[in-house]
Amino acid sequence: MxxxxxxxxxxxxxxxxxxxxxxxxxxxxxxxxxxxxxxxxxxxxxxxxxxxxxxxxxxxxxxxxxxxxxxxxxxxxxxxxxxxxxxxxxxxxxxxxxxxxxxxxxxxxxxxxxxxxxxxxxxxxxxxxxxxxxxxxxxxxxxxxxxxxxxxxxxxxxxxxxxxxxxxxxxxxxxxxxxxxxxxxxxxxxxxxxxxxxKLPTKGIGLIKRAMYKGLHMSLEETLEYEAFTQAIAGSTEDHKEGVAAFFEKRQPVFKGK
Missing domain, CATH: 3.90.226.10 (2-enoyl-CoA Hydratase; Chain A, domain 1)
Structure with a gap:
């Protein structure tokens, strides 16, 4: 195509x-x-x-x-x-x-x-x-x-x-x-x-990109607030839950990009 x-x-x-x-x-x-x-x-x-x-x-x-x-x-x-x-x-x-x-x-x-x-x-x-x-x-x-x-x-x-x-x-x-x-x-x-x-947490990477590029144009206070906003999103992903579970189970995480 x-x-x-x-x-x-x-x-x-x-x-x-x-x-x-x-x-x-x-x-x-x-x-x-x-x-x-x-x-x-x-x-x-x-x-x-x-x-x-x-x-x-x-x-x-x-x-x-x-x-x-x-x-x-x-x-x-x-x-x-x-x-x-x-x-x-x-x-x-x-x-x-x-x-x-x-x-x-x-x-x-x-x-x-x-x-x-x-x-x-x-x-x-x-x-x-x-x-x-x-x-x-x-x-x-x-x-x-x-x-x-x-x-x-x-x-x-x-x-x-x-x-x-x-x-x-x-x-x-x-x-x-x-x-x-x-x-x-x-x-x-x-x-x-x-x-x-x-193999990494894709949603988290997307949020990293978003926050870092926005942070180039914001003050420290604005960046801190935007980090809090995006961290709340990241914390609700399946990959975050998998990462925490893998840490406590002492194994490599298997991220799905969700």
């Missing part, structure tokens, strides 16, 4: 693969629509407890496919509001952990896409580059929001202003990615990591 992405569910993992390898998985309008639909589909599916977003071929995502907009006069503001912003917003709304499995270059909006994921895992062949400055633009698709929060304002400004390429090793050093894996075992290493997340 998709033309620009692949979608499959395996072992509780919803895997979304950007599938335009001949174009380094660059964005088109159709790809934006399909990513949003796949995210919504995974979020609705109780069998999906973790989402992996990756790219086919040698690249993760090279940003906007300029051929898709060639010959048109672009209102950049409306272009972002229509195509990119809904995709990034949907990622934040999705209350399941999203892993960016960065298999190759993540450039421009492709880097922003990786930043919008909750966790970033990188192949040793991965790289990140904020190419916007090379054509006189600013990082978009959440790039100005996520990058300083992930690596700090000083490093974020440096990467955005210079447009320098960041290797996987450097990305790990500055906290841009959580893990770097050998290229030959990257896919299996990512799936092993995702399987661990898929």
């Amino acid at each position: 998709y033309e620009t992405i692949l979608y499959e569910v395996l072992e509780g993992i919803g895997r979304i693969t950007l599938n335009r390898p001949e174009k380094f998985n660059a964005f088109t309008e159709q790809m934006h629509r399909e990513i949003i639909e796949a995210l919504k589909r995974a979020d609705r599916d109780p069998e999906v407890r973790c989402i992996v977003l990756t790219g086919a071929g040698k690249a993760f995502n090279a940003g906007q496919d300029l051929g898709d907009v060639q010959g048109t006069e672009i209102d950049f503001g409306e272009f972002l509001r229509k195509r990119y912003n809904p995709m990034i917003t949907q990622m934040q709304k999705t209350e399941k952990p999203i892993i960016a499995a960065v298999n190759g270059v993540a450039a421009g909006a492709g880097m922003s896409l990786a930043l919008a994921c909750d966790i970033r895992l990188a192949s040793e062949k991965a790289s990140f580059v904020n190419v916007f400055v090379n054509i006189g633009l600013i990082p978009d698709s959440g790039g100005c929001y996520f990058l300083p929060r992930v690596v700090g304002i000083g490093k974020a400004l440096e990467l955005a202003i210079t447009g320098d390429k960041v290797s996987a090793e450097e990305a790990y050093r500055i906290g841009l990615v959580s893990q770097v894996y050998p290229a030959e075992t990257f896919e299996s290493d990512v799936m092993e990591y995702a399987r661990k997340l898929a």
